[in-house]
Amino acid sequence: xxxxxxxxxxxxxxLLVIGVFFVYPIILTFNMSFTRFQGIGKATQVGLKNYDRIxxxxxxxxxxxxxxxxxxxxxxxxxxxxxxxxxxxxxxxxIRNFSRAALYTPSMISFVVVAYVWQFLYSPLNGGINVAxxxxxxxxFTQNWLGDPNIAIFSVAFTQVWMFTGFTCAIYxxxxxxxxxxxxxxxRLEGASSWQRFRYLExxxxxxxxxxxxxxxxxxxxxxxxxxxxxxxxGPDGATRMLSIEIINNLFGQYKFGFASALSILMxxxxxxxxxxxxxxLRDRENTQ
Amino acid sequence: MGELKxxxxxxxxxxxxxxxxxxxxxxxGEFCVFVGPSGCGKSTLLRMIAGLEETTGGxxxxxxxxxxxxxxxxxxxxxxxxxxxxxxxMTVRENMSFGLKIGGTSKSEIARKVDEAAGILxxxxxxxxxxxxxxxxxxxxxxxxxxxxxxxxLFLFDEPLSNxxxxxxxxxxxxxxxxxxxxxxxxxxxxxxxxEAMTMADKIVVLRDGRIxxxxxxVDLYExxxxxxxxxxxxxxxxxxxxxxxxxxxxxxxxxxxxxxGISDMPVDIGATVxxxxxxxxxxxxxxxxxxxxxxxxxxxxxxxNLGGVAYAYSVSPDDDLPVxxxxxxxxxxxxxxxxxxxxxxxxxxxxxxxxxxxxR
Numbered sequence: 001x002x003x004x005x006x007x008x009x010x011x012x013x014x015l016l017v018i019g020v021f022f023v024y025p026i027i028l029t030f031n032m033s034f035t036r037f038q039g040i041g042k043a044t045q046v047g048l049k050n051y052d053r054i055x056x057x058x059x060x061x062x063x064x065x066x067x068x069x070x071x072x073x074x075x076x077x078x079x080x081x082x083x084x085x086x087x088x089x090x091x092x093x094x095i096r097n098f099s100r101a102a103l104y105t106p107s108m109i110s111f112v113v114v115a116y117v118w119q120f121l122y123s124p125l126n127g128g129i130n131v132a133x134x135x136x137x138x139x140x141f142t143q144n145w146l147g148d149p150n151i152a153i154f155s156v157a158f159t160q161v162w163m164f165t166g167f168t169c170a171i172y173x174x175x176x177x178x179x180x181x182x183x184x185x186x187x188r189l190e191g192a193s194s195w196q197r198f199r200y201l202e203x204x205x206x207x208x209x210x211x212x213x214x215x216x217x218x219x220x221x222x223x224x225x226x227x228x229x230x231x232x233x234x235g236p237d238g239a240t241r242m243l244s245i246e247i248i249n250n251l252f253g254q255y256k257f258g259f260a261s262a263l264s265i266l267m268x269x270x271x272x273x274x275x276x277x278x279x280x281x282l283r284d285r286e287n288t289q
Numbered sequence: 290m291g292e293l294k295x296x297x298x299x300x301x302x303x304x305x306x307x308x309x310x311x312x313x314x315x316x317x318g319e320f321c322v323f324v325g326p327s328g329c330g331k332s333t334l335l336r337m338i339a340g341l342e343e344t345t346g347g348x349x350x351x352x353x354x355x356x357x358x359x360x361x362x363x364x365x366x367x368x369x370x371x372x373x374x375x376x377x378x379m380t381v382r383e384n385m386s387f388g389l390k391i392g393g394t395s396k397s398e399i400a401r402k403v404d405e406a407a408g409i410l411x412x413x414x415x416x417x418x419x420x421x422x423x424x425x426x427x428x429x430x431x432x433x434x435x436x437x438x439x440x441x442x443l444f445l446f447d448e449p450l451s452n453x454x455x456x457x458x459x460x461x462x463x464x465x466x467x468x469x470x471x472x473x474x475x476x477x478x479x480x481x482x483x484x485e486a487m488t489m490a491d492k493i494v495v496l497r498d499g500r501i502x503x504x505x506x507x508v509d510l511y512e513x514x515x516x517x518x519x520x521x522x523x524x525x526x527x528x529x530x531x532x533x534x535x536x537x538x539x540x541x542x543x544x545x546x547x548x549x550x551g552i553s554d555m556p557v558d559i560g561a562t563v564x565x566x567x568x569x570x571x572x573x574x575x576x577x578x579x580x581x582x583x584x585x586x587x588x589x590x591x592x593x594x595n596l597g598g599v600a601y602a603y604s605v606s607p608d609d610d611l612p613v614x615x616x617x618x619x620x621x622x623x624x625x626x627x628x629x630x631x632x633x634x635x636x637x638x639x640x641x642x643x644x645x646x647x648x649x650r
Contacts, residue, residue: 182374185341190388190439191362200387204378 026268033262038255050262059238060246060263064270067242070153070228071221071274077161078217079210082168087198089169090176100173103166111163111226118159119231122146146232149239156228156240160221168213175209176202211282218278222271243267291365291442291475292317292352293338299346300333300499307333308499310347315477315492320469323479324486325496325522331479332447334496338477339368339445351442367436368445371452373428375420375435381407382416385434399438406437409471426457433468446478450485462489483523487511495519517646520572520639526601526614532643533571535563545640547571549606549613550586550633557638561649569649572639575601575616582632588613590627602629 033050037043054060085103089096106114121128122145130142145155179202187197225244228234234241234249243263251260293315300308308330315321323331336342338349340361349357356364375384382403389399407413410430420428429449436444446465450458466489469476480486486493487507494504495518503515507523514520520528533555537544542558557571591612592603600622603612615631623629640649 180372180374182370182372183376186368186370186374186376186435187387188341189339189361189366189368190435191392192387196391200391201376 029261029264032258033265035258035261037257039257043258046258050259051266053259054262054266060243060266062238063241063243063246064266066153066238066240067222067224067244067267067270070157070224070240070242071218073154073157074160074221074224075214075217077157078164078168078221079213081161081165082170082213083172083206085165085169086172086176087202089173090202091194096173100166100170103169105166106163107167109163112230114159114163115227115230118162119146122155122231147236149237152232152236152239156231159231160224160227163227164217164220168217171213171216172206172209175206178209179205207282207286211279211286214282215275215278219271219275222267222274243270292350293321293443293475293477294350295334295338295347296349297347298334298337298344298349300330300337300342301345306345306499308337311499311501313494313501313504315475317475318473319491320466320476320478320489321492321494322486322490323477323494323496324481324483325502327481328498329496330499331481331496333499335368335445335447335477335479338364338443339366340364341368365442366445367439367441367443368447369429369432369436369449371448373420373432373452375428375431377420380417380419381412381423381431381434384420384431385438388435388439402438402440403434406434409437409468410434425453426461429453429461430464433465437468437472442475444472444474444476446476448479448481450480450482458485465489484525487523493523495522514572514639515648517570517572517641520641520648524574526575526616527611528572528574528639529613530611530641531571531573531613533569535565535567535569537565543640545569545571549609550588552584552586555584555635555638557635557640559640559649563640563649568643570641570643572641573633573637575614577637578615578617578631578633580617580619580631582634584635585630585632588615588629588631590623590625590629592625593623593627595622604629 032043034045034047035043036046036049085099089099092099124130124142124144124147127145129145133139133142143151146152183201183205184197187201192200223244224242225248228240228242229245229248232240234245243266247260247263247267250256250263293313295311295313298308298311298313299306311334323334325331333342337344340356340359344357347357348355351365354365376387379387385403385406386399389402394402403416404413407416410433412427412430412434415423415427415431420431423431429452432449449465450461453461462485465476465478469489478485478489490507492504493507493510495502495510497518502522503510503519510519510523514523517530521530531547531549533545533547535543536546536554539556541560542556543563544554544556546553547555555571563569588602588604590602591605594601594603598618600617602615602617602623604615605612615629617623641647642649
């Protein structure tokens with residue numbers, strides 16, 4: 001028993017780090033969300049007023065909706081593209097390692113650099129995409145990629161998908177590597193085409209990889225801030241204004257520490273809720289297989 | 290017709306050749322076992338027949354069809370893997386029906402074939418279970434069932450019993466042999482276990498370094514091996530080999546001196562002419578020694594394995610890597626440290642050329 005108790009001593013450093021840098025700030029934020037505080041002076045207790053303001057104004061619910069909508073687009077596209085590339089690279093061992101590294105490279109670049117590069121590419125007049133389209137004779141397809149409220153969110157989402165497809169691809173490739181080779185060979189001998197092997201044999205066995213990839217990308221995307229902040233500043237007309245941008249605007253734009261804290265708590269609940277539901281659904285799906 | 294013909298079949302991985310021009314014929318309905326040490330190319334050859342490995346050179350035929358570069362699914366072969374390769378997310382029934390389903394077979398036909406195979410393999414009560422809820426033997430039966438339902442011309446088994454415990458291995462060995470009899474199909478079976486090979490095969494193919502050393506009936510390989518390798522590989526315990534020198538000629542053979550056993554004038558029957566003074570290797574199986582054998586000698590016993598009905602005495606010499614193994618029957622078994630007075634039957638001795646390793650007949 002003594003031995004068992006001493007084992008717990010080893011997790012104290014980790015608990016301290018989590019406590020000081022994660023749990024304590026959350027508690028502070030939670031407390032601050034019931035106050036009005038400008039960063040200096042004294043915080044005034046305002047009860048549930050901040051939360052009342054969030055739920056009584058469309059602006060913040062819209063921001064939550066944009067966040068969820070953006071997450072759905074990005075997570076779906078990112079996982080489908082990652083799975084697509086992984087399925088192809090799994091069948092092409094000669095170029096697998098090089099391509100995996102190449103696909104992963106964008107996710108190693110800073111968000112700020114990626115955002116500025118894509119801001120140039122999306123630029124309506126002399127941006128790379130519109131110039132390329134014009135030169136290819138597809139001038140009719142040129143767009144104001146970041147200026148059109150109907151397109152902007154998809155443009156920002158595309159940048160994020162471009163950045164992190166290599167990440168999901170790496171997870172799915174690891175999933176493929178975990179499937180015994182004989183399963184595919186047995187399928188081949190039974191006459192299953194490459195697509196049938198993917199659909200009926202590999203995809204069901206990728207369950208754990210799907211769970212990990214979807215969970216990680218969802219949590220990461222719900223917290224997205226840098227890309228929309230640099231590319232569109234939340235515009236045009238609030239089309240890309242996500243909860244994270246609202247929080248920063250309130251915090252450092254208007255010095256509403258209390259209100260920004262309430263929005264942060266709302267965002268935390270949203271992330272936890274989505275992660276919890278996803279975890280349950282995906283794990284259940286894995287267990288039934 | 291499930292007759293298989295391999296003609297000068299070659300496999301190369303880049304510059305490395307692993308199968309060197311193999312010629313082989315397996316008759317319709319025959320149970321053929323590929324046997325050999327690890328890395329001898331037996332599994333590679335099987336996978337080439339299955340189409341899972343591309344054949345670099347030569348041709349392969351099943352019946353009259355050239356299958357050398359045919360898609361695996363179109364060859365009319367089914368394979369049972371060492372690791373079973375069952376689809377873990379499917380039930381036993383789904384595992385067995387998968388190939389037929391994607392092949393477009395009607396539902397009633399699938400049900401009939403799967404139920405029939407399940408009956409043969411006594412899997413009826415496990416049909417709705419997933420592989421993880423089955424024992425090793427049951428999983429192997431499902432893998433065999435999956436092969437049966439496709440009614441292939443050729444069954445391929447890649448070390449199918451290696452993952453089972455000893456008792457189950459014997460049970461499954463009998464079951465596969467019975468299945469072969471019942472289905473009358475051509476089967477090719479890869480194993481490194483020569484007991485499996487001897488007990489199951491109609492034809493054994495002994496492979497070494499990607500070449501066929503000898504192919505034939507188990508008894509022929511046992512009693513009449515072509516070379517030192519086959520003589521040493523087939524039979525358990527293995528054959529004893531003694532360095533010897535030809536000391537003279539006699540009618541229908543030669544006289545040899547075996548220094549290791551202290552025998553100076555052992556007659557060996559051979560048809561070939563061998564010069565006096567030539568070095569040869571004499572092969573004698575453990576059962577060719579007996580307490581009343583005509584050629585007498587003494588042997589120090591270092592270890593004696595008593596299996597009840599039979600015992601194996603091992604005699605080690607500092608000059609030889611391998612011990613001399615002698616089979617003994619009867620009640621008076623020696624113990625370690627004894628000196629055994631024993632004889633051998635010179636009529637059973639086989640002679641080999643130590644340089645070419647070929648048999649001198």
